[in-house]
Amino acid sequence: MQEELSVQLKRNVEKIRKGGNPKYHEQLKVQNKLFVRERLQLLFDNGSYQEDGAFANFQEGELPADGVVTAIGKMNGRTICVMANDSTVKAGSWGARTVEKIVRIQETAMNLRVPIIYLVDSAGARITDQLEMFPNRRGAGRIFHNQVKMSGMVPQICLLFGPSAAGGAYIPAFCDIVIMVDKNASMYLGSPRMAEKVIGERVSLEEMGGARMHCEVSGCGDYLVASEQEAISVAKRYLHYFPQNYAEKPEKKDGAKQASLEPLEKLIPKNPNAPFNMYDCINTLIDEDSFFEMKKLFAPELITAFSRIDGNVVGIVANQPRVKGGVLFVDSADKAAKFIQLCDAFHIPLLFLADVPGFMIGSKVERDGIIRHGAKMIAAMSSATVPKISVIVRKAFGAGLYAMAGPAFEPDICLALPTAQIAVMGPEAAVNAVYAKKIEEIIDPKDKYAFIQKKQNEYKEHIDIYKLASELIVDEIVAANDLRNVLINRFQLYETKEVLVQKKKHPVYPV
């Protein structure tokens, strides 16, 4: 009898583990997708994990695990919780028990204070079950409520393997990082079919909510990958930079040699208006193979990346003068705000590398709300209490200085390279602004040129970096080639930084 029962159990478990109808498994192959349990095999160490609620909706017969696997196990030796949709079961849609399982694995992650990874591939709500899964206390809304609660408590990672539709699209939206598989991942509130029916728009899925679109244009995606295997290895790499939860600090590794041995001095051009490649500069400062960039394809005029400097994790926010002159735009400000918050939540010190002509001006960006978006970046930077080092690489003009952790925002130190210039605006713009009328009055072009040159030179003397250092505006001037060593030393020395936050609920964030 006992034996019979265990045989029966084994048979039932096997049935559940097979997932949905074989024809949907065939479809996965055509789409270059892996079956959910193959994904979990790759994600967990030795492919081993403990599953919760495998028998959900078992008696219904056709809905193995109710279309979602929730599990706990080790990844890179660290405990993680996982939710993974099974698109072979009713297209990975959410029924009442699917939602309950997701809510429970979130609660587990919160109780254990461990990261959670969402492997998303789901058509959204199961309309036939809506009363049981949509509006109630432990309905789908609770998933998002939990995500918001967990935000900044434990790392939340989303791997988008397929669709993430309608309400389900908010799972990625509330994660710290969204890794999207090109061609297969998509995210949208209304499908193209719905858009045509409801608003009359004809648009392809790729244009509407494809992975590339989200990584380049909307900014909903952080990392575009070519395959599911790559997505999983990117998630593993990402988590190396993070502690298990907010109460811990990121793990220090052994220091490595720097990524590039080129002298930094040579990479910064003499002409302050000429572009250069900030990636090359970053490579002279960080450890080899330690660069992990967030939102590489989105707002590339600003670089946000995790790295290691002598083995310590450092978040880098750097202007990229090669793209749009390194000017800050609506999207770059948003990108920075989220990155800075993410670093601050998990004790990742921040390095700002400034070469910024300012925030963009003009009617286009004012209508886009450049001031409102810029305020988000400044608020995030200002309220970050992790060690912050600001380095003025070349120019830091206008509110650009503020946004890049300028002296007023209590960076632990504001360093200037000898090429640094700090001012409300550059010499050309300033002379034009102050002397516009006078310049207009001078008729002889030679005299006009001479006057402008004279005023520009006076202005340059006024913003000379030694003058700024002697006024204690910048704290130190550092030779470019010494910068890595200075950063290594200072980040180590600032490790014990602790800022007591003023007693209040929270700031009213500009959004």
Added chain:
Amino acid sequence: MEVLSSMAGTVFQLLVSKGDTVEKGQIVIILESMKMEIPIESEHSGIVQEIYVTEGDFVNEAERLLKLV
């Protein structure tokens, strides 16, 4: 295929003429904006069929600069 302006600014230098062959990634125009030189790279290879701007023109973000065939 068109080359569009990446941001608002003034056309500082036109580096190509009608009939020129352009490679993907080649700098075709330099804008001046926010007192910075902003190189505009072509996202496609092709032959310049039309130039919509002259040096000194103001262009807004996403305005067309060149047409390639």
